[in-house]
Amino acid sequence: MTQMTSTTQSPYTDEQISVWLRGLLTIAWSDGHFDLEEQNLISALTQQTLSATDKSTALEPVSSEELAIALGRDPRTAENFLRTAVMVAVADGAYSFCEDELLQNYCHALGLRLEILEVLRSTLCDPAAEQQTAEATPSTSELNLPQPHPDVLHPVKDWLDQMEIHDPKLARFLCKLIPSQCPFERDINLFGRKVAHIPPLCKLNPLYEQLVSLRFRALSYLADECGEDVSSYS
Incomplete structure (x- = not known):
């Protein structure tokens, strides 16, 4: 079925959405954990989402200054x-x-002071420490996010749940980027021996419900506000 072209008026300019998506890619690749397959996927999503004039710079990192200039000083835009x-x-x-x-x-560049980021620091992972643990116990190591007390992340969850969807391009990008279901757990084997076990993302990530909720809101926006066929995102 051919997807309908949305006529919904976005509060953001094409330049803002372009820089917005580039900012998300800058975050995604900042830890160096995106493999070639994931990079190709994000590249394809961006190429499908951005206009022809923006594709030449689609994968370029965004500096704080460039982001602030493009998004302006509207605190709602900055927070979203x-x-x-x-x-x-x-x-x-x-x-x-x-x-x-x-x-x-x-x-800082967007002129915001968010205590939420301070809360998130309680979940910081140390790659060096993880590597030492993996080397010490290669047969039993698991990829686990340090789990703070459940109440600690409640402010983060509430803040993330306030995310507003007002742009079709951003909504489509989020629907494609966030999986429609919890990815399967899997074992990592080397020379016939299990060296690691990766749990399902829904068990690994304490904010997984917020990701799923955001995807649902993006789908609802495209279907209800933009009148688009969202069956291809299932």
Whole structure:
């Protein structure tokens, strides 16, 4: 079925959405954990979402200054960008030091003071420590996000749930980026021996419900507000 072209008026300009999506990619690749397959996927999503004039710079990192100039000084726009940026940062179940530093720089450039980012620091993972643990116990190591007390992340969850969807391009990008169901757990084998076990993302990530909820709101926006056929995102 041919997808309908949305006529819904976005509160954001094409330049803002272009820089917005590039900012999300900058966050996604900041920890260096995106393999070639994932990079190709994100590249394809961006190429499908952006206009022809924006595709030449689609994968270029966005500096804090460029982001602030493009998004302006509207605090609602700035907070909604940062909500999506946090979602991308924690999508793999781990919040890293490089992601935290980049988010802090973006937050400062946008003129916001968010205690939420301080709360997220309680989940910071240390790649060096993880590597030492994996080397010490290669047969039993598991990829686990440090689990803070459940109440600690409640402010983060509430803040993320306030994310508003008002742009078709951003909504489509989120629907394609966030999986429609919890990815299967899997074992990592080397020379016939299990060296690691990766739990399902829904068990690994304490903010997985917020990701699913955001995807649902994006789907609802496309279907109800834009009148688009969303069956292809199932």
